[in-house]
Amino acid sequence: METVLFILVLIFSVVISNAVANSITIIPPAIIQILIGLVLSIIPTFQHFSLVPDIFMLAIIAPLMYSDGFETNVNNLRRNLSNTFSLSIGLAVTTIIIVGFLAHAMLPALPLALAFAIGAIITPTDAVAVSSLTRNLAVPESAMNSLKNESLFNDASGIVAFDLALLTFETGKFSAWFSVMDYIYVFFGGLLFGMIISFILVRIQLFLTEHQLDDPNVLVPLSLIVPFIVYLLAERLGTSGILAVVASGLVQSTQRRQLRLTSTRIQVVSTTTWSVLSSIMNGFVFILLGVTLPTVISDIILTNKQVASIAVLIGISLVLYTVMVMVRYLWVSLHFASLRIRPEDRKLNNAIIAINGIHGTITLAMAFSIPLMFRKTEFPYRSDLIFIAGCVIVISILVPTIILPMVLPRKSLSYSPDDVKFHVKEMVKYAINKVLEVEEDPIETQAVVATLQSQRKVNRTPKRREITRIYQECSDLENKQLQKLVDKGEISTKQQITYQRIMLAQSVHLGQTIIQNVWVRIKYTIFRFLHRWKHRSVKIPQNFTHEQFENMQNDLYKIEEQIAPVIFKHLKDIVNSRNSNTVGWLQRYYRERHRRFQNNVQNNEIQDELFINAFQQEYSYVQEQLSKGTISRELADVLYAQISNDELVYMQNDGIYS
Secondary structure, eight states: OHHHHHHHHHHHHHHHHHHHHHHOTTSOHHHHHHHHHHHHTTSGGGTTOOOOHHHHIIIIIHHHHHHHHHTSOHHHHHHTHHHHHIIIIIIHHHHHHHHHHHHHHHOTTSOHHHHHHHHHHHOOOOHHHHHHHTTTBOOOHHHHHHHHHHHHHHHHHHHHHHHHHHHHHHHSOOOHHHHHHHHHHHHHHHHHHHHHHHHHHHHHHHHHHHTTOOOHHHHHHHHHHHHHHHHHHHHHTTSOHHHHHHHHHHHHHHTHHHHTTSOHHHHHHHHHHHHHHHHHHHHHHHHHHHHHHHHHHHHHHHOSOOSSOHHHHHHHHHHHHHHHHHHHHHHHHTTSSOOOOOGGGHHHHHHHHHHTOOOOHHHHHHHHTSOSEETTEEOTTHHHHHHHHHHHHHHHHHHHHHHHHHHSOBOOOSSOHHHHHHHHHHHHHHHHHHHHHTOOOHHHHHHHHHHHHGGGSOOOOOOHHHHHHHHHHHHHHHHHHHHHHHHTTSSOHHHHHHHHHHHHHHHHHTOOSHHHHHHHHHHHHHHHHHHHHHTTTSOOOSSOOHHHHHHHHHHHHHHHHHHHHHHHHHHHHHOOTTTHHHHHHHHHHHHHHHHHHHSOHHHHHHHHHHHHHHHHHHHHHHHHHHHHTSSOHHHHHHHHHHHHHHHHHHHHTTTTTO
16 A cells, blocks of 8 residues: 555656646756655655665666657667767766776775776766756757767666676676676677567567557557566566667667558557656656655765765765766767767757766666675665765756756747648648548538638637636626516526526536636536525426437527527627637637537537547547658647647537536
8 A cells, every 4th residue: 555655646746746847947847856856755654765776677767768769760870870889888888987987086985896886877868858958948959869869778888887896896806808798798689689579579569450459458558568578588688678678669669650550549549658657757767866865865974884974975976977078078079979060060069968968767776776785784885876876967957957048049949830720721621531431411511511610720728717707708698698588578487597507517617627616516506506496486407418408409599599699799899819819719619509509419419429530530630740750749739739629619518418
């Protein structure tokens, strides 16, 4: 039970950090997550928390690295393979050696093998952290691609070097020949094994597709367990499990064209699932860093086995980070990695590559994988090494957060307004053609087509508070019109109350927040009680089934015919440049409501199916364009928002009368 509660708290913390990060864009999400972790460390359940390295690597790091491999542009990686290996092997090994000797020089009490261990721990970079820090900045594409490709493979360099350093410390022996051969086996063995396993899994997926077994309940869970299977088998063979899952993700990426034979629904579900999981798991890493730091600090302060004081360790972390940045800058400046950059942009790109050597997931994982015991005693200097690693992570995040906005411009949109208009029109056209192919009732099909045609105009999602305010104006106007019809004797009191109850039920569906929904329901209850008391002699059904609504429909439609023009005129009169988006949303909402009053239940059901099909086809269009590379991820998000906006208008009226 405690484990389940622990995971739920972590997930909730990630949700909070993402919400805060979306509101306060100036602070990197990683920093927010570390701060939330520090707050959690106050809770007794999280006090004295320590990670189990094997579980952390399997449950969090393996799927994260698989996702990174899958999202990598394989063609770009292939063109820059030599540079990638130069950064992930040559630069990584050089950095480990330099940092190791420097750490030993600054901390003579620290054994040389453990000094190399800390060098191996803080060398791997984290492309996900880089992306989160630079999400609003225009980072040169060449530099960003180099950072992403480097981070895929230098993790293995760090892990292999770390294992060799610990083995040397534990045995007191070091063999250069053994170290080189072991490095080659672990590194390239992991790559080869991951590719082989992934090719087998791809064939399984294609077999399921060819035999009409490509159900989301089959293929999506299969894709989720791939990194765990690959990692466990690779580690069992003594190769790099991390590189195996990276290679597996890369193979899956190269096989996208074949796997597109699966339905768009499966592709959307799979992509969305992995996107959410990656975001959550990456958040786990930094929250856990914040949770564990107080324990590490207390261990250093309260024990007499520390290698140095907290202040000295922070200073050493600063020095090590600075040296790593200098080594990275010199490596690319001296053309050990021949990046394809214009001469006038070379200095800026080199500086960006140097500063953006941000450390995160693998660094934290390796730090906590330092054994707890050594020869039946506590492992020496374990807390010191973890603290240095944690400080380097925080410093590597803070420095680019401060410097990059000074040297890089804000990111411009990857699409123009004309692009949005064009693809909205094409998207709607695509959906209309698919609806016409269904060959459903011609009259209902044309009604749906006419509604879809109105979606061709690009609409931004309106603010819910403004919707509520204007909708309340319309509701007040409806009540006034109803009372006028009663006073004229054109409708009965029973019809008035019935219509008002439907209006109130609609307002419940329009509630934006939980508080609003609760308040509307309370208001509905009070309203219903007062009307029952005032009109005790009138028998009114408390709930309206489809059958009851169908019986009353003609009378209600006549009322709607008299009220709707008044509402549309009011909306037309109040529209201006500031509220045009909200008024347009409500106009579409009332048109849809008017349609539901007009049609019978059977026709509504036909249109429901056609609308649902149309929205699915619009999502399919966006996914197909995104897979082909015709549109960017940012433009896809805009189109998704457009579909959701139009779908919301339709769905707000769905189920109101049942």
